[in-house]
Amino acid sequence: xxxxxxxxxxxxxxxxxxxxxxxxxxxxxxxxxxxxxxxxxxxxxxxxxxxxxxxxxxxxxxxxxxxxxxxxxxxxxxxxxxxxxxxxxxxxxxxxxxxxxxxxxxxxxx
Amino acid sequence: xxxxxxxxxxxxxxxxxxxxxxxxxxxxxxxxxxxxxxxxxxxxxxxxxxxxxxxxxxxxxxxxxxxxxxxxxxxxxxxxxxxxxxxxxxxxxxxxxxxxxxxxxxxxxxxxxxxxx
Numbered sequence: 001x002x003x004x005x006x007x008x009x010x011x012x013x014x015x016x017x018x019x020x021x022x023x024x025x026x027x028x029x030x031x032x033x034x035x036x037x038x039x040x041x042x043x044x045x046x047x048x049x050x051x052x053x054x055x056x057x058x059x060x061x062x063x064x065x066x067x068x069x070x071x072x073x074x075x076x077x078x079x080x081x082x083x084x085x086x087x088x089x090x091x092x093x094x095x096x097x098x099x100x101x102x103x104x105x106x107x108x109x110x
Numbered sequence: 111x112x113x114x115x116x117x118x119x120x121x122x123x124x125x126x127x128x129x130x131x132x133x134x135x136x137x138x139x140x141x142x143x144x145x146x147x148x149x150x151x152x153x154x155x156x157x158x159x160x161x162x163x164x165x166x167x168x169x170x171x172x173x174x175x176x177x178x179x180x181x182x183x184x185x186x187x188x189x190x191x192x193x194x195x196x197x198x199x200x201x202x203x204x205x206x207x208x209x210x211x212x213x214x215x216x217x218x219x220x221x222x223x224x225x226x227x
Contacts, residue, residue, distance in 0.1 A: 003154070032212070034212035036212070036213035038155070038214070040155075045205060045217040045218065045219060045220055046155065046205070046207075046214070046217055047217070048214060048215055051211075051213035051215075052211075052212070052213070057215070089154060091155075091157075091213070091214070093212040096169075097160070097169035098157075098169065098171065099145070099157040099160075099212075100157065101147075101154060101155045101156065101157060102154070104154040
């Protein structure tokens with residue numbers, strides 16, 4: 001199972017919006033509505049930000065949103081804040097009880 | 111609210127095995143799956159496998175088949191991940207995470223496993 005493809009880095013200024021893409025195949029991202037996104041600050045455990053493509057867990061700001069088109073999922077962060085600077089990972093169900101992660105994207109808030 | 115507390119850091123020799131524990135509190139242990147995800151230094155997240163305690167059967171990523179064993183002890187609400195035939199590339203932080211469905215809702219604090227001669 002190959003890792004999902006994410007850009008290595010993205011950046012934006014406070015208040016701006018950024019979008020992180022996550023490209024897979026019809027066997028994972030394109031085949032199921034089970035894409036999730038995780039935020040990870042240095043030295044910390046990942047935190048669930050989006051699940052089932054576009055749902056937000058309780059406590060996650062509505063500045064974070066998710067979507068999917070074909071084999072590509074996206075995480076959009078609007079109204080960027082300094083504390084959003086972190087690594088972001090997408091994840092997809094890949095059938096047969098398997099899961100695959102993306103390689104991760106480092107978000108820099110300028 | 112599920113909380114997952116993992117065992118402490120380990121230093122192992124190449125060729126040996128390591129067993130990491132993950133104790134759950136809050137929620138009903140048998141009602142959610144537990145997965146193990148590792149992160150090598152400076153690298154991304156990698157799913158290793160998972161188990162549903164009520165069924166007791168585990169599923170493993172192909173990369174780790176034959177080398178990893180995931181088990182649970184419902185009496186203590188604890189999940190275990192044992193990795194054998196350790197090599198230097200297995201040096202990583204190992205996380206347990208609970209799954210209500212096809213996403214990882216709660217995470218342990220991570221356990222650093224260092225493989226070095």
